[in-house]
Amino acid sequence: MVNIAPAADPVEKAKERFGDDILHVKTFAGETTLVVSPENVPDVLRFLKSAAGLTYNFLSDISAVDYYPNDYGDHYDGEESDFRPERFGVAYHLYSMLYNRRLRLKTYAMEEDPVVPSVIDLWVGADWLEREIADMMGVRFEGHPDPRRLLMPDDWDGHPHRRDYPLGYETIQFSFNADEIAEHKPFAEE
Amino acid sequence: MGVMEGPKQGATVSQKLGNLGVVTTSLDAAINWARTGAMWPLLFGLACCAIEMMATQAGNYDLSRFGMELNRASPRQSDLLIVAGRVTRKMSPVVRQLYDQMADPKWVISMGDCASCGGVYNNYAVVQGVDEIIPVDVYVAGCPPRPEQLMHGILTLHEKVKNDNWSDWA
Numbered sequence: 001m002v003n004i005a006p007a008a009d010p011v012e013k014a015k016e017r018f019g020d021d022i023l024h025v026k027t028f029a030g031e032t033t034l035v036v037s038p039e040n041v042p043d044v045l046r047f048l049k050s051a052a053g054l055t056y057n058f059l060s061d062i063s064a065v066d067y068y069p070n071d072y073g074d075h076y077d078g079e080e081s082d083f084r085p086e087r088f089g090v091a092y093h094l095y096s097m098l099y100n101r102r103l104r105l106k107t108y109a110m111e112e113d114p115v116v117p118s119v120i121d122l123w124v125g126a127d128w129l130e131r132e133i134a135d136m137m138g139v140r141f142e143g144h145p146d147p148r149r150l151l152m153p154d155d156w157d158g159h160p161h162r163r164d165y166p167l168g169y170e171t172i173q174f175s176f177n178a179d180e181i182a183e184h185k186p187f188a189e190e
Numbered sequence: 191m192g193v194m195e196g197p198k199q200g201a202t203v204s205q206k207l208g209n210l211g212v213v214t215t216s217l218d219a220a221i222n223w224a225r226t227g228a229m230w231p232l233l234f235g236l237a238c239c240a241i242e243m244m245a246t247q248a249g250n251y252d253l254s255r256f257g258m259e260l261n262r263a264s265p266r267q268s269d270l271l272i273v274a275g276r277v278t279r280k281m282s283p284v285v286r287q288l289y290d291q292m293a294d295p296k297w298v299i300s301m302g303d304c305a306s307c308g309g310v311y312n313n314y315a316v317v318q319g320v321d322e323i324i325p326v327d328v329y330v331a332g333c334p335p336r337p338e339q340l341m342h343g344i345l346t347l348h349e350k351v352k353n354d355n356w357s358d359w360a
Contacts, residue, residue, distance in 0.1 A: 152315075153280045160314050168312040188286075188324050 007099045008053030010034075017047055024083035033091075033104040035083055038116045041092070041107050045119055048094060048103065056094035056103055059122075062129040064137040065089040068163040072108075087111040088139050092119070109139055118143040136161035221356045225269070225295065226257070226348040232268040233261035234288065237275025239302040239334040246337035256344060265291040270347075271324070272340075276304035277317045289324040297351070299343055300326045303333045 138159035303309035308318035
């Protein structure tokens with residue numbers, strides 16, 4: 001017979017342990033999101049992973065959002081319940097295999113040099129998730145042992161998933177401007 | 191039943207060929223006939239157009255009617271590169287290297303809208319037309335082109351090759 005701790009309320013437990021470091025809590029459509037500052041991410045995740053009654057032991061995904069140009073900070077005019085202090089949001093989607101429930105931890109990174117600590121020592125699976133975000137969104141993960149690009153070529157310039165990244169590099173050719181575009185198109189040599 | 195006699199040692203050409211006689215032609219026509227009669231494509235597909243290319247080679251459409259049944263898995267042994275699908279920026283050095291590894295004479299068919307001009311993928315990751323990477327002989331439109339269209343592209347290329355002058359390749 002194995003003793004399993006009864007399921008505890010993650011918001012209550014986290015607030016009891018971290019107090020004001022839990023900056024914001026939002027519940028929407030039955031999903032709970034905790035917001036912390038980047039430097040607290042590893043501690044909070046380690047707590048959520050190992051505390052009795054929580055055991056969020058599976059990292060489903062790490063995702064990132066770019067709120068450029070005006071969906072964050074002082075000039076954000078969205079709902080009052082949203083809390084977006086900085087441009088880049090990084091969300092950790094956790095799953096508890098023991099209690100069959102999910103939790104989201106979110107953090108916000110500065111626009112100039114977005115840095116979030118790596119959680120690769122908690123979940124090895126965070127390796128490629130963090131590399132993908134670093135590649136496509138340009139959020140640096142401090143302490144990642146192998147911070148190469150994952151998807152784009154190594155010599156790529158910029159981070160394509162940022163909202164200020166140009167979508168394409170060529171005007172679409174229609175019949176009325178085909179000649180104009182073909183004029184400066186870089187055709188290959190033999 | 192008598193024993194059939196083969197041509198004797200020292201027989202003349204007309205004796206050897208029987209009623210076939212002798213055909214005279216120009217060197218260009220003979221070379222181009224050989225080149226169009228067995229133009230082996232490279233076994234190379236990039237995206238969904240490759241599925242249609244496989245359908246073209248399979249029994250229903252039977253590309254071997256044009257002497258192209260054999261896809262070579264090595265660029266050293268192939269004459270034709272069918273760029274079947276969108277070419278990403280990351281893939282473009284590979285495509286160029288495959289083209290460079292092919293022995294002359296070599297030809298390129300850009301199959302489908304994506305390979306020809308980027309198609310619907312007007313974005314940062316996809317090359318807007320494979321002609322930015324390698325020279326293209328025939329463009330086949332369609333998304334993806336039906337096997338008939340690809341065969342028409344191949345036959346158009348054959349027409350082009352038949353007008354080639356062999357000394358241009360030398």
